[in-house]
Amino acid sequence: MPVTMAVVAARAGVSKATVSRVVNGAPGIDELTAARVRAVIQELGYVPSARAVGLARGRTGSVGILVPSLTWPWVGEVLQGVADVVESRGFGLLVFTFNQGPDSMRRFAAQLSGKAFDGLLVIEPSGTLDKIAELHDNGLPVVLIDDRGHEPRFPWVGTSNRMGARAAAEHLLAIGRTRPLIISGEPRFGCVRARLAGFQEPFQAAGVPLDPALTLEGDFTYASGIARAREALARGLAFDAVFAHNDVMAGAAMGVLREAGRRIPDDVAVVGFDDLPWTTQTEPPLTAVHQPVRRMGEVAAGALLDHLDGKRLTGDPIVLPTGFTVRESTVRPR
Missing domain, CATH: 1.10.260.40 (lambda repressor-like DNA-binding domains)
Incomplete structure (x- = not known):
């Protein structure tokens, strides 16, 4: 109720x-x-209706963004994209984190009721989607910035996870790698299921079935990338490539492989997902699916501000295409 x-x-x-x-x-x-x-x-x-508060107070000239943590791998890039658009259009930006779980959410709700900013952008902290939907239903304009594969009943900006993973598989097949170790995220996320499905499709089409024993579940953290790579080596699994579901786990796996004497890319080619700016600084530089995270922030902020200026905000998803960046972790330069 x-x-x-x-x-x-x-x-x-x-x-x-x-x-x-x-x-x-x-x-x-x-x-x-x-x-x-x-x-x-x-x-x-x-949480009062933002529209009702607006009638009483007038427009606040600010929008909020709720994020899991400022240390989440690509939050900084999204925030930069959001800030570029918000500031260029004369709005202020309030940043809220979910560092302390439910306590953070309660404080956020209290601040919302008191400050009533004009609209909200969200990189969903785990388990808060229903609460965010409630805010939307109560009149607060909300746009979700999402790489997890959710399809909420309010507007969201996402990316083509399936196509990105497919590009990774096609690249590995093209360079002759047929036994990839997959370090996935948690399957409860829609993006993980999409990446697993997309990666499998080119191998099936080529008549090269993937070995189920070579899919190990991580949780997008550096520690899980280390743990899953060490597990694969300890179990004696034979693999000639690694496809990690984010750059952080890919970078962690590269360190484990180097310690074990595996040459990258000669013995094992490594592909990440996100293509964050630091991937050019790994040793060797990391090949990665390019997820346009800064652009996601720009597009979401633009959609929200357009709505505040009178344009109707629909629930239709905005799906941005992924790209693919080849570096020395899969192909040595000529």
Whole structure:
């Protein structure tokens, strides 16, 4: 059951008009009463309609972005794309993280009820999609920036995970690699399932079945890339390539392979996914599926601001194409 202004008023023992005045920062309210109302708002996680607050306050001139963590591999690139667009159009940007899990979400909801920024961009912290959908349903314009393969009932900007993985497989087949070790993300993410399916298709078409024993599940972290590469070596698995579902795990696997005396790319070719700027600095530089993460931020911010300027914001997905960047981790320069 949604938390309404009437529920907040009943819990706080005041009128709906008083709750509205507290939310909108109106003067002349007894401080003890205002504090009690704010405490109930935080306790219940009440989020007023951004449109209603806007009518009372006028446009804030700011948008928010909610991210899992500022250390998440490609968050910085997305944020730069968002900031470029937001600032160029005269808006401010408020950044919220999910570093402390549910506590962070409760504080975010309380800040939203108090500040009521004009719209929200989201790189979904795990497990918060329903809450974000609730904010959207309550009137807050929301655009999701997503590489996980979700298809929410509100607008989102994503990328072609399946096609990117297919390009990786076609490249490995073209250079004669037929036994790739796959270090995947967690299958609960739609992007992981899409990358697994897309990578398999060219091998099936070429009559080269993938060995199921060579797919090991990671979790997109550097530690899991190390662990899965070491596991493959310890089990004596025979592989001539590695396809990791992000650059971080690919870079970790490269370090393990070098320690084990495997030459890259002579013995093992390595492909990552994301093509973050630092991939040019690995040893050797990393071949990777290029995910246009900065562009995703730019497009999502543009869509949100266009909506705030009066353009209808539809729920249709915006899917940006991936690319493929070949470097020395798969092919030595001539």
